[in-house]
Amino acid sequence: MEFITHTWHWSISGFLIGMVMLVLIYFGKTFGMSSNLRSLCAMTGVGRFVPFFDWDWKEQRWNLIVVLGAMIGGFIAVHFLHNAANVTINPKTIEQLRLLGIEEPNGKLLPNALFNNSSPRIIILLIIGGFLIGFGSRYAGGCTSGHAISGLSNLQIPSLKAVIGFFIGGLIMAHFLLPLIF
C-alpha cells in the first residue's frame, strides 16, 4: 500500500492529469475547472440581470459532475489513502515559512495559520485570494487546467500569455506581498 499512501511521483500524476484532459476531449468536452464558477453563478438565476450569465448552464452540467467526483476523490484520498509521514517540502522552504510565522507542514496539506484560523483578518485574506482567482480566471478565460494544461498542450499563444501572467502574479505575491502580509 505504500505506493498509494505516500506522495505520488510527479511523473505519474502529471501523466494522469494529461490523460484526464484527453479523456474529456474524447468525450467531446474541454478540461477547465474555472468555468464551473460561472455555472454556479448562472444557477442562481442572475442571468436575468447580467448577460454574461444568461446562457443554459445545464449544458455545463457534465463539468459540475466532474467537480463532484473530484470532491469525493479528495475526501477518499485525505481520509483513507494518506500517510502523513511522507510530505517532503524543501527544508529551506519550511525555514522561510517559520520566519513568517507559518508552521511546518508535518504531513498537512494546508497551514493552520491560514486555514484553521478564525481571525477576521485571515478570513478576509482568503476571500480576497478567492476573489482574485475568480475574477482573474474569467478575465483570462481559464485557469491552470484550461490554460496551463489544455492550452499549452495545444500550443496556444493566448494560453502562454496567461500562464506567464500566472507566474508574474504568483512571484509578486510569494516574494513581495506574502512577507508584508505575515
Add this chain to the structure above:
Amino acid sequence: MKLLKYLFVGFLFGIVLTKTEAVSWYRIYEMFHFQSFHMFGIIGTAIATGFIGIQIIKRKKLTGIDGQPIEILDKENGSLRYWLGGTMFGLGWALVGACPGPIFILLGAGFYNVAFVLLGALVGTFLYGLIKYKLPH
C-alpha cells in the same frame, strides 16, 4: 447514467491532485520560490502527455465517443485580458495556494475554511460578468 463517466473522471482527478500534493498550499509556495521541481514536473508531464495525445488525435483524425471527428477549439486571440487576468489569477493562486480545481477538492476533503476562498471566487466571477464590457480585452 451518461453523466456517470464524468463522476469517474472527476474522482480520478481529485485523487491524483491530492495524492501528489498539488492541492497543498506548501507546494505552491515552494513552486513560486523555485525550491522544488515537483510542481513543475507535474505540470510539465501533463502538458507533454496532452501534447502527444492531441497530435495523435489531429494527425489520425480520430473520432470522439459520439462518432464525430474530434474538434479542438483554439483560444480567442487577444493580449491584455490574458496578461491582466493571468496576473490577477497568479496573485490569488500564490496567496491561497489553490486554483479552482483544488478549491473544490479541498472542500470535498473537509477543509471547510476553503469555503471562504470559494465565496470570494464566486464574487469575483460575478463581478467580472458584471463589468466585462467595460474592460479592455
